[in-house]
Amino acid sequence: MPATIRDVARLAGVSPSTVSRALSMPEMVNAATRARVAAAVEQLGYQPNRAARGLITGRTGNIGLVVPDLANPFFASVAKGVQARARRYDVAVFVADTDEDAAAEVGLVRALAKQVDGLILCSPRASDADLSAIAQDTNVVLVNRTAEGVPGIIYDNEGGMRQAVAHLVALGHRKIAWVGGPVTSWSTQHRTLGLSNALYDHGAELARVGSFAPTYEGGMAAADQAVATGATAVVTYNDLVAIGLLARLHARGISVPGDVSVVGIDDIAMSRMARPALTTVRLPKQEAGRIAVELLLAVLDDPDPGTAIGTRGTLHGELIVRDSTGPAPQP
């Protein structure tokens, strides 16, 4: 069984409180005793019991991360970023995967909430009402979503869409199809809007195509409709969709970028490997995770709701041009 603070105290010939102080407020203890304590800690391999500490300080030193699907490379990257930054602060991370289930999400969050100092909710599927309710009695940071009075970090969808459009228009495209994701998705709404605005500014035309699952299969399903609009370029909700679309176009013998140009969003690893390699708007995924941790830690140190409200980071995407975009075909 592991050594306790009393074991250390006994070995160092001091009281438990002194050991406690030597560990958490070193400057308040005599250098000599501090050394003796350090030696005892070393000898016993003592590591404080964080649960016991948490019981009294009210801080667990743990945070939770909730994502819709760990197997989705986008979320995996965010998780990796959260991970890395949390470690730097010696904070452990609970990870929960809701399997894209909004109902399960709320339950999971409630369960996790009791064991952590705060929660990072990445692209939560829960309703605004549920989200606000959760934020009421838990420290929460949102990624990829906004909610009334809840701090969070989002991507500049508008700016990303603007870059994609500028690129396509420069290549001569005048009619661009948009394959949207889930209607209820916060990102879909903002990306649609950004795209629409950017196209308007360039005097180009937007052709919206249904709403599709944010998956490879969704892209396969969307391809024919996108082509049927007569657009010479297609922008998709994310890279997974774009890659599915690419596959279907290939199957139909439609050349990319010869006949149609394709642009994705995210820049997951797979996009580099697609054929043709996918032009996309790179979103700083790991950075989103890192910043979310910083934000959460800041909230914990200053739980004043006044400060938190309106605390919102915005991350910018970067256009990555690869082989799936080229000049618009001459009519």
Place this chain on the structure above:
Amino acid sequence: MPATIRDVARLAGVSPSTVSRALSMPEMVNAATRARVAAAVEQLGYQPNRAARGLITGRTGNIGLVVPDLANPFFASVAKGVQARARRYDVAVFVADTDEDAAAEVGLVRALAKQVDGLILCSPRASDADLSAIAQDTNVVLVNRTAEGVPGIIYDNEGGMRQAVAHLVALGHRKIAWVGGPVTSWSTQHRTLGLSNALYDHGAELARVGSFAPTYEGGMAAADQAVATGATAVVTYNDLVAIGLLARLHARGISVPGDVSVVGIDDIAMSRMARPALTTVRLPKQEAGRIAVELLLAVLDDPDPGTAIGTRGTLHGELIVRDSTGPAPQP
């Protein structure tokens, strides 16, 4: 602030111990009082503080999962499986990503160990010695690796290789190149051996090609050497490598499967999307995660080392034939 057990006790008109019992050993308490307690719990939205409980029971109800790289789809899948099964048992999961760093791994494990009932180590990079030392004072289950006296679950690499070889030999291939992963990797060693044995049994020839990083780039790097061996088929350490290899072959104008057949291992989502779609040995990734949880929980309930030692699950791969394999070209 959250309700405590005393609040519930007061509201129900009983003592805290009764509440405790009503919750964890319901049959030991009168039905009527049990109902009153339940009502109070409901009304107050009471949820027991797990840290406090853990302090006394010595069980945290948490487990830890350590992986080399969350962004690798293979590990993401395992994590998802762990996740799902842990939730069923109302166990929360700490996830730690070591970034493929063996040194960081040991430190991370030590830190996590204090906060959990047990640890699942997936493809750990640590040395056998370190691993055994860790298993000394922590409940550990290994995935994708074996170590003296530590329970774990592994894949039947031998059987998987046998299936791949049978497939290729049936297609007329007589010389097969093997692109190995990291030399220190447990999987590499066992896959090499399995492949070698299977080929020997069929009277076919093995051409080993260097050791490469288990990544897309590794596959790109391996392609030319694999082709230079004169083999008509290539088996790679994993799908990521196979996909990189596919890309390089395509760039060189070498047709797959016309000139060369390619087989990967894992069956990550990306493999279905590759062009040509990748023939591969599917490993039950999520299932590995689920079983690891079961195994760990079993170890916790029966910490007798005698039982644990030798407890080892074996999972079997399944050959998935797609478009990257075809008849051997006629000389």
Place this chain on the structure above:
DNA sequence: TTGAAAGCGCTAACAT
């Protein structure tokens, strides 16, 4: 079947 009391490992007043 229930309650009272003790204590898990730690920190935070309060003394000294």
Place this chain on the structure above:
DNA sequence: ATGTTAGCGCTTTCAA
């Protein structure tokens, strides 16, 4: 600068 005391929220003997 250090020790003493009390108690975080819970479970678990031990009595009743």
